Amino acid sequence: MxxxxxxxxxxxxxxxxxxxxxxxxxxxxxxxxxxxxxxxxxxxxxxxxxxxxxxxxxxxxxxxxxxxxxxxxxxxxxxxxxAPAEQTTLYPGVVAALDRLEAAGWTLGLCTNKPYGATRTILAAFDLLKRMAVVVGGDTLPEKKPDPAPLRHAFLALPDGARLFVGDSEVDAQTAQAAGVRFALFSEGYRKSPADSIPHEHLFADFADLPGIAATLE
CATH class of the missing domain: 1.10.150.240 (Putative phosphatase; domain 2)
Known part of the structure; x- marks a missing residue:
C-alpha cells in the first residue's frame, strides 16, 4: 500500500x-x-x-x-x-525525488498559500503541473494554512492510503498537526526557528532522502 x-x-x-x-x-x-x-x-x-x-x-x-x-x-x-518564475529555482533533487515517488506508486499533490493562478504558472514553468493530481492554492478555499481545511481538501482529492505532508515552515507544521497528517520538514527552506523546535515526524535536508521517508509509511 x-x-x-x-x-x-x-x-x-x-x-x-x-x-x-x-x-x-x-x-x-x-x-x-x-x-x-x-x-x-x-x-x-x-x-x-x-x-x-x-x-x-x-x-x-x-x-x-x-x-x-x-x-x-x-x-x-x-x-x-x-514574472513569477524569472528568478525562482527548484531546490536540488526535487525532480529526481518526484520521479522516485511516482515510480513507487505515490500520488502527488500540492497545498500552498500562494494564489492558485500564480501557483499553476510556476508549476507549469518547471514542468511540475502534470505531476500534481490536485493543486490547492491560497485562494482555493476561504481558509489558508495553518487552518487544516486546505490540506484536508487536497487529501480528499487523492487516493486513500498513507498520507504525508512535506513543508518547510512553522505554518506547514501547524497545518499538518491540525489535519492529523504526518509531516516531513525540509530544513533548507524558509523556517524562522530551529528545526528541532518545529513539530515533525521526519526531517530532511536532501530531497534524495524523501522517497525513503515515504517508504517507511507504507
Missing part, C-alpha cells in the same frame, strides 16, 4: 524568494516607500500574499489602513504574476 504525498510550494519545492522580493520592491516603489532587503522579504514568506504585503508595508513604513493594503496587494500581485 502506498498513498499520497502533498507538498508545500515556496521554500519546499521552489526557492521563490528572489521573485517575491522583486515584486515587493516594485510595489513599494509604486507607493513611494523605501525598499526592504531580500532577507526581510524571505522572513515574511509563508502566510499568503495579504500577510506578506502587510509585513512589507510595515517594514517600509507604509500605513496599513485597509484601503491602502488592498491597493498594495493588487499592485504586488500585478507585478508578481507578470
Amino acid at each position: 502506498t498513498g499520497a504525498v502533498v507538498f508545500d510550494l515556496d521554500g519546499t519545492l521552489i526557492d521563490s524568494a528572489p521573485d517575491l522580493h522583486a515584486a515587493g520592491l516594485r510595489m513599494l516603489a509604486e507607493f513611494g516607500a523605501p525598499p526592504v532587503t531580500a532577507a526581510q522579504t524571505r522572513s515574511f514568506i509563508g502566510n499568503g500574499v495579504p500577510v506578506l504585503v502587510a509585513r512589507l508595508m510595515a517594514a517600509s513604513g507604509l500605513p496599513d489602513d485597509p484601503h491602502r493594503h488592498a491597493d498594495c496587494v493588487a499592485s504586488f500581485l500585478r507585478h508578481y504574476e507578470a
